[in-house]
Amino acid sequence: MIIEFRCDRAQARLWMRRETLRVSDQDIPVQIAWTTTPGPGPAGLDMLFELERIVLRKGKAGDVDRLKTIAERPRMGNPDVVVDFTTAERDPNCSARLYLRPHFNGQAGEAAALAAILAGDLPVIEIVNELDGTVMDRGHPSAEIATGLSGGLETVMARTLSMLPPILSGAPRLVPQLAVPATGSAPGNPAPFVLRGVATSIAKEIYRLCCYAPHWHVGWRYADDADIWRTGDLSGPAWNVLGDPGNHFYADPVPVKWQGRTFVFFEDLDHRTGKGIISAIEFDGNGPVGTVLPVLEEPWHLSYPFLIENNCELWMIPESTAHRDVPIYKCVRFPDKWERQGTLLSGLELADATITQHDGLYYMFGAWRDGTGGYSDTLAIYYAEQLFGPWRPHASNPILMDRATTRPAGNFVTINGKLWRPVQDCTNGYGAALGLAEVLELSPTIYRQAVRHLLKPGPLWTGRKLHTLNRCGRLEVIDGSRVQPKTTALLNSLRSSDRPAQREWQGTLAKPIARRLH
Structure with a gap:
C-alpha cells in the first residue's frame, strides 16, 4: 500500500515530514504531493506562532512550526490512498481506492481548523471519503495540552493523523454522532486571540504563585x-x-x-x-x-x-x-x-x-x-x-x-x-x-x-x-x-509547629518570587 498526503506548499509544517503511517502493526510508506492553493493565509500567522513558541512553549519546537526547507522526496508510484489536507479540487483522474479529506467543523483545510479555534473551541474532525461522500470517522479532540493558537492546531492535526490508521485497517468504526458547530472556513484576525492567550498564561503563572493548581x-x-x-x-x-x-x-x-x-x-x-x-x-x-x-x-x-x-x-x-x-x-x-x-x-x-x-x-x-x-x-x-x-x-x-x-x-x-x-x-x-x-x-x-x-x-x-x-x-x-491558596497550607504547617516544614514553606514561597524579581 502507498499512502499519499496532499499538502499545501504555503502551509508546510513539521508534521508533514512524516515518512510512514503505522497501520495494523505495519509501517506503511507515505509520499507527499505538494500543491499550491490560491489565497493568502491569516496575516502575521508565522510571527504570532513564533511569539507563542517563545512565551507559551518556553522555546520548545512544535509540529505546526513552519517547515523552512521542503525536501522533495521521490514518488513511489500511484497511491492506493490519498489523504488531502488542502482545499484543492480532487483530481478526477486519480485512481486511488480511497480519497480521504479531513474536515474541521464541516470545512476542509488548515484555515477551517484555525477558524474553529479562533471561534473558541477545537473543531469536530471528520474524515470524509470523497469518492462517495461517506464520513469514515468523526471525533472531537480534548484540549488539555492545547496552549494557544499553535497548540490548538497541533492538537487538531495530531488527532487527525491518529484517526487515519483504524480507517485504513478496515476495522469497523464507531462513528460518534457529534453536533458539528457552524463556523466559517476563513479565520479572523488571530492577533487578538494570541495576545489574549499570552495574557492568560501570565495570569495563570500569577495564580500558581499564590495557589496550588x-x-x-x-x-x-x-x-x-x-x-x-x-x-x-x-x-x-x-x-x-x-x-x-x-x-x-x-x-x-x-x-x-x-x-x-x-x-x-x-x-x-x-x-x-x-x-x-x-x-x-x-x-x-x-x-x-x-x-x-x-x-x-x-x-x-x-x-x-x-x-x-x-x-x-x-x-x-x-x-x-x-x-x-x-x-x-x-x-x-x-x-x-x-x-x-x-x-x-x-x-x-x-x-x-x-x-x-x-x-x-x-x-x-x-x-x-x-x-x-x-x-x-x-x-x-x-x-x-x-x-x-x-x-x-x-x-x-x-x-x-x-x-x-x-x-x-x-x-x-x-x-x-x-x-x-x-x-x-x-x-x-x-x-x-x-x-x-x-x-x-x-x-x-x-x-x-x-x-x-x-x-x-x-x-x-x-x-x-x-x-x-x-x-x-x-x-x-x-x-x-x-481553589487551594498556598497560605492555607502554610498556616497548617505553622499550627503543627513543624519547624522544618516552616522553613520548607518559606523557601517554596520565596524562590518563585525571587525568580520573578530577578
Missing part, C-alpha cells in the same frame, strides 16, 4: 438506595470532604473491603514535587479513621489505583503512563505492602486502565495516547482470557475519539443485568464533569455505548470539577477540585 479533593458519603447510579444525579445524603494537608491533593478514590476492613485508596500528589504516589485511609461505618498511609511509590508518577480481586488475591493496576506501561501489583500485606508481579501492556500510554469481565473475557478500557494530542479523547480496549493476559487489542482500536465520552472515571457496575461505566466529560476541560454510560454491546470486534446521565459540580458538590465515581457497599466516593 489543580487541587483535587475526595468526597465521600454512606448511601443506601440513593446512590448516584440509582438517582442519576448527586442528590441524597450530603457529601463529606476527606481532609488533606493542603500541600498534597487527593484524587481518583477507589474503596475496597478486604479481610474485613474497608480502605479508600487514592492518588496522593505532593505539590512540591509534582509526583503522585498511592495512599490509603481506613473507613469504619461512620467515616475515615486513623491517618493516611502511603502504600505504593515508584520513581515515576502513579495515580488511579484500580483494584480487582482475582483468585482470592487483591491486585492493583495504577496508572503509570509516565513509565509507558500498564503494571500489576499484588497485595502481600493489606493495605500497605504491594509487590509488582508483571506488566499487562508495555510501550504505550494508557490512562486510567479499568477492567471488567463480560461474556467470559476480561476487557481493559483506557484513554489512549500515541505521544501527541490530548490525554482524554481517545478510547482503546484490550481483551484477554485471564487477568495476566496475553492482552489483545480490540479490532477497532482506537475505538473512538470523543472528549465527552472516552476517559474512564471509575469501576464498571451492573444494574438490572446491564453493564455501565462512568466516563469523564472533558468538553469544558479535563475532568470537568462525569457521565454515566450504558454499554450496549461489547465483544472483541464491536463496542457501543450511550451516555444516559451527565453530572456536573453545583450546590450538591461544590468546586470546579467532578471526574471519578466508585462505590463499595454503602460507601460512595467521588472527587473534584477547588
Whole structure:
C-alpha cells in the first residue's frame, strides 16, 4: 500500500515530514504531493506562532512550526490512498481506492481548523471519503495540552493523523454522532486571540504563585438506595470532604473491603514535587479513621489505583503512563505492602486502565495516547482470557475519539443485568464533569455505548470539577477540585509547629518570587 498526503506548499509544517503511517502493526510508506492553493493565509500567522513558541512553549519546537526547507522526496508510484489536507479540487483522474479529506467543523483545510479555534473551541474532525461522500470517522479532540493558537492546531492535526490508521485497517468504526458547530472556513484576525492567550498564561503563572493548581479533593458519603447510579444525579445524603494537608491533593478514590476492613485508596500528589504516589485511609461505618498511609511509590508518577480481586488475591493496576506501561501489583500485606508481579501492556500510554469481565473475557478500557494530542479523547480496549493476559487489542482500536465520552472515571457496575461505566466529560476541560454510560454491546470486534446521565459540580458538590465515581457497599466516593491558596497550607504547617516544614514553606514561597524579581 502507498499512502499519499496532499499538502499545501504555503502551509508546510513539521508534521508533514512524516515518512510512514503505522497501520495494523505495519509501517506503511507515505509520499507527499505538494500543491499550491490560491489565497493568502491569516496575516502575521508565522510571527504570532513564533511569539507563542517563545512565551507559551518556553522555546520548545512544535509540529505546526513552519517547515523552512521542503525536501522533495521521490514518488513511489500511484497511491492506493490519498489523504488531502488542502482545499484543492480532487483530481478526477486519480485512481486511488480511497480519497480521504479531513474536515474541521464541516470545512476542509488548515484555515477551517484555525477558524474553529479562533471561534473558541477545537473543531469536530471528520474524515470524509470523497469518492462517495461517506464520513469514515468523526471525533472531537480534548484540549488539555492545547496552549494557544499553535497548540490548538497541533492538537487538531495530531488527532487527525491518529484517526487515519483504524480507517485504513478496515476495522469497523464507531462513528460518534457529534453536533458539528457552524463556523466559517476563513479565520479572523488571530492577533487578538494570541495576545489574549499570552495574557492568560501570565495570569495563570500569577495564580500558581499564590495557589496550588489543580487541587483535587475526595468526597465521600454512606448511601443506601440513593446512590448516584440509582438517582442519576448527586442528590441524597450530603457529601463529606476527606481532609488533606493542603500541600498534597487527593484524587481518583477507589474503596475496597478486604479481610474485613474497608480502605479508600487514592492518588496522593505532593505539590512540591509534582509526583503522585498511592495512599490509603481506613473507613469504619461512620467515616475515615486513623491517618493516611502511603502504600505504593515508584520513581515515576502513579495515580488511579484500580483494584480487582482475582483468585482470592487483591491486585492493583495504577496508572503509570509516565513509565509507558500498564503494571500489576499484588497485595502481600493489606493495605500497605504491594509487590509488582508483571506488566499487562508495555510501550504505550494508557490512562486510567479499568477492567471488567463480560461474556467470559476480561476487557481493559483506557484513554489512549500515541505521544501527541490530548490525554482524554481517545478510547482503546484490550481483551484477554485471564487477568495476566496475553492482552489483545480490540479490532477497532482506537475505538473512538470523543472528549465527552472516552476517559474512564471509575469501576464498571451492573444494574438490572446491564453493564455501565462512568466516563469523564472533558468538553469544558479535563475532568470537568462525569457521565454515566450504558454499554450496549461489547465483544472483541464491536463496542457501543450511550451516555444516559451527565453530572456536573453545583450546590450538591461544590468546586470546579467532578471526574471519578466508585462505590463499595454503602460507601460512595467521588472527587473534584477547588481553589487551594498556598497560605492555607502554610498556616497548617505553622499550627503543627513543624519547624522544618516552616522553613520548607518559606523557601517554596520565596524562590518563585525571587525568580520573578530577578
